Amino acid sequence: MNINSLKIFIEKTWDTSVIPSLKKYITIPAVSPAFNPDWNTTSHLLDTLELAQSWCKSMALKNTNIQIIKEEGRTPILLIQIEATTPDHNENIMMYGHLDKQPPAAGWDDNKGAWTPVIENDRLYGRGAVDDGYSIFTAVTAIKALQSENIPHGRCVILIETCEESGSWDLEYYIETCKDIIKIPSLIICLDSGCGDYERIWITTSLRGTIVGELEARVLTQDIHSGMSGMVASSFRILRQILDRVEDSKTGDILIKEFHTHIPQERLTQMQETAKEIDTHLIQDLPLFNATSAMSNDPLQLLINSTWKPAISYIGAEGIPKFETAGNVIREYSKLLLSIRTPPTVDTTMPSQKLKSVIEQDPPYGAKVTYKILKHASGWDMPQLGDLLEENINNASNLCFGKTCGFAGEGGSIPFMTLLAKNFPDAKFLITGALGPNANAHGPNEFLHLPYVKKLNLAISIIIGNL
Known part of the structure; x- marks a missing residue:
């Protein structure tokens, strides 16, 4: 595996193709159904999937089926099926993300807005940039990078929904109706989570x-x-x-x-180690007003x-x-x-x-x-990674960031993870993401840290290529 060649491919793809497409995505006011009673009579959710589908087709992945599935009264999904390059690669990898968005919120900087993409200091601002528009582009680019270097990979299914911010109320239905495509995943990669800093891969160990x-x-x-x-x-x-x-x-x-x-x-124990890594900026990263203090000065207590x-x-x-x-x-x-x-x-x-x-x-x-x-x-607690997968992730983190991965729980929820854990009890999970310090999903000035997401994209490609 030529890491440098993968890196060059991924960075070029982001600069010439992904970022322009993400900017178009940000302009679509695809507010999640719970916040938009008229969601079924507007085209915004479907617009995001059609944008993603068009881009995915332009990537010309091999042995791929890309389809939008929409049933009456249900939020639509994008389902991508990519066959394994060789029969020897019997892994079945499922990757997940969503394209619905939180409401726009007030308080954006004067030169920014929820539906106005702005790049400033290597950050792409706009609603949905980090939560979770980048996920589909990251997943497909990771696989395309492997194919461009003729690196074998297992079977991959990418599921992108449009109801996550409302509780994923249609996902169980789609998992059942699409079970012949999804099959039984051996590894589930979710790109809708956070990172404690922008210096390594962060593995989400739990969700509330x-x-x-x-x-x-x-x-x-x-x-x-x-x-x-x-x-x-x-x-x-x-x-x-x-x-x-x-x-x-x-x-x-x-x-x-x-x-x-x-x-x-x-x-x-993991929280104790994480507190040591991020104690210098955990409280400083909170946008506290004036002399307001955090609920504790102890980073470990704040993580708990x-x-x-x-x-x-x-x-x-x-x-x-x-x-x-x-x-x-x-x-x-x-x-x-x-x-x-x-x-x-x-x-x-x-x-x-x-x-x-x-x-x-x-x-x-x-x-x-x-x-x-x-x-x-209900929340979710990560099953054991296993030594081989953890070694694979650490290797990718070292190659891309120069540091081993971090472990941290998330205070938010991804209802789909609980659903997947129930349906696929033997699957291993890699829940990670680019929502790092100050990225402010759900609030004003949401941004995607571009240097970090490019490295994360490379890491995902390496992990899939080494399975």
Whole structure:
């Protein structure tokens, strides 16, 4: 394997073909279905797949079938089947990514925007650049690089969905209906995760689960004059009391025992090593305002908090008007959108029901308090890599970055991984990605670190070529 030739091919492909295509992708407002009720009547999701399909065909991969699959009422997918170069290569590799996007968000720099691709300081800015538009281009370029050097590779299936940011609600259906194409993967590579720094390959060891729901407190049939305060309880104050049952407001600890679990010693050891590697910039990379501090000054504790402890975020509100339209009234109701991240090994079925029970029982003042579960998905803990695969990954990391790989859990969720682990219990997983410090997926100024992703692309090519 001529590493330098692979490197030259991949860098040239990125500069002349991938980056221009990614720029086109960024301009498509392909907001995920959960955030766009009209997704099925617009063409944005399909537009992203057609762009990717056209580009993939231009790469002229050998022995390849590239198809968009869309069924009525379901989000479309792109499925690419690439046969093994020789019968001796009996590996079945599945690669995964997604092309749907988070909403645009406010707060982008003046010269940037969600749908406006900008390259600045070797960073490609725009919504979806790192989450997860680059994945399809990386996967195909990795295989094409091997073919350009006549390096044998196993059978590869690339599945790109358009519903990941909404919980991948159609993926189980497509896995079942496309099982004759997907077959049984021996290795699953997911390019939708993060990296602790831009200096090595990072292997994601775990993903947290998620529970999302609406919490509402209703006290009146209509707004009334605030001069009546003291007679009717504030719906917001009732929410505060309810939330005190769920979260310790001083520490952020979740108070419901069903949300907690034991941290495996292997994961704790990995977090200790990771904390040593990234302790110099872990807190500095947080966009903290003014004198705001992190929840701990201990990098290890921060890693534990964000990967193996449950935590709640308040991500939306209704019934609370903007200042310019806020009358001096007691509002009839308050509603909050809650997002709770759960530890990797916790099955979210029971905790989600327990949360609903804790919230709705004995409402203060007899108010109407309801909790509506919108979605929940369990987390994922990585199966053992095995010595040969870990050696392969470390070799690729050393060749591309000059350092062995790092291990880190992720605080976010990829529901598809739990689904794949259930359907393919014997498969090995390599979950990695380019979402590194300050890349800010889901927020303003999301970017893809171009020098890093080119090296990561080379590493993926080497790993596949050495299986």
